[in-house]
Amino acid sequence: xxxxxxxxxxxxxxxxxxxxxxxxxxxxxxxxxxxxxxxxxxxxxxxxxxxxxxxxxxxxxxxxxxxxxxxxxxxxxxxxxxxxxxxxxxxxxxxxxxxxxxxxxxxxxxxxxxxxxxxxxxxxxxxxxxxxxxxxxxxxxxxxxxxxxxxxxxxxxxxxxxxxxxxxxxxxxxxxxxxxxxxxxxxxxxxxxxxxxxxxxxxxxxxxxxxxxxxxxxxxxxxxxxxxxxxxxxxxxxxxxxxxxxxxxxxxxxxxxxxxxxxxxxxxxxxxxxxxxxxxxxxxxxxxxxxxxxxxxxx
Numbered sequence: 304x305x306x307x308x309x310x311x312x313x314x315x316x317x318x319x320x321x322x323x324x325x326x327x328x329x330x331x332x333x334x335x336x337x338x339x340x341x342x343x344x345x346x347x348x349x350x351x352x353x354x355x356x357x358x359x360x361x362x363x364x365x366x367x368x369x370x371x372x373x374x375x376x377x378x379x380x381x382x383x384x385x386x387x388x389x390x391x392x393x394x395x396x397x398x399x400x401x402x403x404x405x406x407x408x409x410x411x412x413x414x415x416x417x418x419x420x421x422x423x424x425x426x427x428x429x430x431x432x433x434x435x436x437x438x439x440x441x442x443x444x445x446x447x448x449x450x451x452x453x454x455x456x457x458x459x460x461x462x463x464x465x466x467x468x469x470x471x472x473x474x475x476x477x478x479x480x481x482x483x484x485x486x487x488x489x490x491x492x493x494x495x496x497x498x499x500x501x502x503x504x505x506x507x508x509x510x511x512x513x514x515x516x517x518x519x520x521x522x523x524x525x526x527x528x529x530x531x532x533x534x535x536x537x538x539x540x541x542x543x544x545x546x547x548x549x550x551x552x553x554x555x556x557x558x559x560x561x562x563x564x565x566x567x568x569x570x571x572x573x574x575x576x577x578x579x580x581x582x583x584x585x586x587x588x589x590x591x592x593x594x595x596x597x598x599x600x601x602x
Contacts, residue, residue, distance in 0.1 A: 387585065480497065
């Protein structure tokens with residue numbers, strides 16, 4: 304009887320903590336949304352409006368960081384809904400800033416010259432975005448080890464070389480990557496038709512812009528963005544999150560090698576807890592039907 308009572312008390316405590324976090328996020332989101340509706344008289348100085356939107360942007364980032372730290376303790380529906388509101392607020396901040404602080408327009412004498420210049424600007428913007436993505440993946444930590452721009456190779460790292468370190472893998476094609484050890488975090492970006500065999504990661508695994516890959520990894524958290532036609536075989540102790548991602552599948556962790564038990568111990572992942580079936584799709588907020596963007600592998 305005492306054990307049952309203790310379990311109920313622990314469950315009640317967990318539910319109460321979850322409710323406190325959820326209410327705090329709702330309160331912060333409400334403050335952001337109210338601040339967005341603030342009107343400014345026509346005589347308001349431009350610097351005042353700029354300061355207002357700088358503060359809004361900073362506050363939005365603070366709320367986003369708080370959400371990132373809290374979402375694993377929230378019910379799935381509320382986690383997805385909160386992230387959706389954060390994205391909508393971010394979009395609205397940019398829209399309102401543009402309305403109240405329009406950029407100066409320049410007139411061109413030659414319409415023909417203006418028309419031909421537009422594609423160049425767009426191309427530069429795309430190249431800049433891709434370069435920024437690669438740089439971001441390579442600079443998450445000063446102790447980050449990078450594998451970059453490889454093709455048709457088998458790449459192996461293990462043991463003390465990677466234990467506790469941040470690993471960045473970007474720009475691979477038709478490669479097999481074997482990482483036997485316990486890295487701190489792993490970032491996989493811009494890779495195609497690759498196979499990844501990764502030991503237990505003590506922190507998070509981030510996947511962005513991958514196509515037709517197979518990724519096997521143990522981790523505390525798995526976050527996937529802009530990825531298609533990829534299979535994930537995971538040991539995840541919290542949950543997997545996908546966003547702007549389609550045609551992906553999830554299965555149980557399929558990696559085994561000599562020393563993996565020691566790597567699990569080193570990573571401090573609970574080997575008995577694997578939530579590989581738990582996937583949140585931040586682009587699918589319906590609570591009545593399953594997301595069409597992911598499925599389970601055939602067992």
